[in-house]
Amino acid sequence: MTVGLEHYLVVSVMLFALGLTGVIVRRSVLVIYMSLELMLNAANLALVAFSRFTNNLDGQVFVFFVITVAAAEVSVGLALIVALYRKRQAAHVEDLRTLKL
Amino acid sequence: MQDALFYTFAFLTLVFGFLVIANPFSRNPVTSAMFLVLTIVSMAGLFVLLHAFFLAAVQILVYAGAVMVLFLFVIMLLDLRAEERRRFKVLAVIGGVISAGAILLIFLRSLLSTPLGASDTPTLEGGTFELGKLLFTQYVLPFEIVSILLLVAIVGVVLLSKKELK
């Protein structure tokens, strides 16, 4: 059958699930961050698919903004990780437990 | 033809995505970063199939070109080697798979059970001109605010990476 909206959405959802698994399972901070980016990309795909199939360009504008914000977020996040690494010499999530009561 | 392309790109995206999070050969973060780049490129292909040309270009330029480069810079800056082998926590993996799988299943079920309100013959063209017109007329306020956001990000990054003055 012809590729329709559902196909794109299925791909998007599976990508999202993969990203979520990565966030929960991996223990290196950077890989977790990369999985986060994966999830953002999945959202972008869904938005573009919807935009195409409903003939509404707003979805693509939204993706534009998402990419921009993602870029800003990545820079800030990586700066944080660098600062954290400088402080503690660790890039393992298990060592970052100071939130524990 | 288009369908075949779709299936190819979709498959590639998913495979590379999986390899980002669960590489059986090497636990080096650089490997994960590389595969992420490949995922992004496949996604750009999917964007093209959806006639969102501008976004496909932006994706490659910004995401693959800038963001991932930033990632790699930081990896090399921190001189991270492979994660030391720690005890492999089966429970965590199972937990993660279950929760993500749950969300996946819920989404799939709702997606595939109801008919989506999509038109059969999409006519949208996501070209630069159309996007620009929308961006500068209807969405000009978010546009300006995003520029402020970028400014804030720059300031924040500079502050965070400063060495402490003794």
Added chain:
Amino acid sequence: MHPELLLWIVLFLPLGAAVLITLFTQRNRELSAAISIGAVVAGFVLSLIFRAWVGWQPEVRESAVTWLSVGSFQVDFGLRFDPLSLAMLLLVTGVASVIHIYSWGYMKEDRSLPRYFAGLSLFTFSMLGIVLASNFLQLFIFWELVGVSSYVLIGFWFERPAAADAGKKAFITNRLGDFGFLLGILLVWTHLGSLNFTVLQENFTADPQALGTLATAAGLLIFCGAMGKSAQFPLHVWLPDAMEGPTPVSALIHAATMVAAGVYMLCRVSFLINAPALEIIAWIGGITALLSAVIGIQQNDIKRILAYSTLSQLGYMVMAVGLHGPTPAMYHLTTHAFFKALLFLGAGSVILGLHHEQDIWKMGGLRKKMPVTFWTFIVGTLALAGLPPFSGFYSKDSILALAAEHNSGLLIVGVIVAALTPFYMFRLVCVAFLGEPKSDAAGHAHESPQGMLWPLRILATLSIVGGFIGIEQLYGSQFHTLPLEPSPSFLQELIAPFVHAPMAAVSGLVAALVGLAAAWALYARATEDPLPARLGALSRWMRDRFYFDELYEATVIRLHDFIATIAAWIDRWIISGVAVRGTHGTVELVGRALRLIQTGSLQTYAFLFAIGVALVLYLALK
């Protein structure tokens, strides 16, 4: 000024005395005694003034203050004046005055004298409250107050375990009766709609069937109160033990006034009790009279003999009420108050003279050492035995006449008791007063001071003339049961019983003489009791009070302990354990469990976050 105001003062004077003594004069013995004695004597004088002012009208007057008003339910605190309450008022204040004065002499050496007089004043206040009460609720409150005062006074020497136990026993046994009493009051209230005696009487005469099928039950429940207070069988066990208190207390409370309160209450509300209930009441009275007379024959403590005698006479009074005769009952109550108080005060004089020796087999020969005590005691004994012309003869005869009229079974019981009474009393007199001293203490006895002797003389006079001063006519006017004219001449008054009801009078007199003769024959020269040898086991049963206390101990007390143990178990394990500590434990457990969620690990939080999202999506997209 209204004459009723006098009575309000009479009521509250003893309370004021009790409060004053408790709060201010605990250190000063003379002052405490003076305040207490002054209050009650003033009360007596004021009562006399009131009677002179108002006269013995047979009508009812009330003076009330609204006390409790909740919706349509209203209770007054009021005083009721009718011949019954006025007569009791004079009796209570008079006898109480005499005993207060006597107490000063008897308790002079005691170091807790102020506490004693405070208790005595409190008791006087409570008893007056019962006498003057105008409604059931007020009566019940003062009823309980009297019980409390009795507890305080019986357990006066509380360092002695026997005294403390006796106080407890009296109070608890009373409470048992009061429980039934309260149920009876509630029954009456729900069916007749009011607690005030006057209103109740009106409502009842208007509708005699108001109590319906519960009429007998209501009557018997109200009688429960009298059973407790007046120590009827089976709640009679507390009165002999109450002799642990000081002797004036025994005289006032357990001979003359408090135990009479039960009979007084029954006469007050006799219109509410129907014939079947009255029959049962009469038989209980008869049984009590007989049982306690038999037990009294073999007692060796002088106060215990008098206690069982009181029980027996109370049985007579209750029997009279049950035979539809409130007038004879009240008559006997009044004369009994005179001579029983006299006997107890005399016993107190003996005890004091022998330095607190109470066993009659260690007395003897007191006739010569304590003459005034001896002669007044003889007067009291003759009155109690029912020999003419003493007052006891007339009052007892009216009861026997009533029995002859209504129920010959009870007449026989009454006559037997009339024979036993002089028997045990003369046993006491012969052993304690006649013959030779049987111990050193008896040999060194001396007469009591005048302060204690004048009360004896006054009470003796009253015991002699009590049959002639018109007491019976007074009560008759209240209860409309007797012809109101007194006999034309004194001599005819003297032999009136033989004229009205010859059989009862003669049988009573013969029985009394038989008892007296038997006692004389057995005990006049005895140095030890001849009856155990003759009666064997029966004598032992009598001496051991027919094992009632033991029976109660084995059944009721055991049951109560059992229930208390169960209740304690429930309290400890279920209420405290499950409910309180269980809640505490559960909360703590849940808290500890929830704390595990705070791992500090970001990935755990992400995991939980994902689970939460999945759950919400599932519920939203169902």
